[in-house]
Amino acid sequence: MFHSIRFAFGAGALMALAAGPVHADSATFNIPSLTPELATKAVEVAVDACRDRNAQVTAAVVDRFGTTQALKRDRFAGPHTVDTAQSKAWTAVSFRTDTLELRDSTDPGEISYGVQHLPNVTILGGGVQITDDGRIIGGIGVSGAPSGEVDHECAMEAIDVLQDDLL
DSSP: OHHHHHHHHHHHHHHHHHHHHHHHHHTOOOOOOOOHHHHHHHHHHHHHHHHTTTOOOEEEEEETTSOEEEEEEOTTOOTHHHHHHHHHHHHHHHHTSOHHHHHHHTSTTSTTGGGGGSTTOOOSTTEEEEEETTEEEEEEEEEOSSSHHHHHHHHHHHHHHHHHHHO
């Protein structure tokens, strides 16, 4: 009898151990992320793209959670452009929408009008999601050009350069 109880306990423990890894695997997941080198490359390309358009800007790259990974401020970019570039990148990641597109959906009278009054949200063109295989892996924000459209163009140029590295 003692032997069968020990076997039953041993078999039960073995089954519990076998089930453990299955449970642990289902409770975790992998999240792709930009390397610091790619984040740095993106801000450099964006600043250079705006220089080519005679604009002094700041570019910031955030990870998918909105934490700044890289930032570059051109020599004569205004002091406000640092916070604004970071906020544009954060907004694009947080709302999963480029800020140029979000800007149009938050006009007075639109259903998303109040979004612009939330903390850290900047509804100006220049914040763009960085995606890889349809997944958001970060965001880039550019601030300081004469318009949000130009900021957006510089951000898109940086993303286009990154595409080869993301393959």
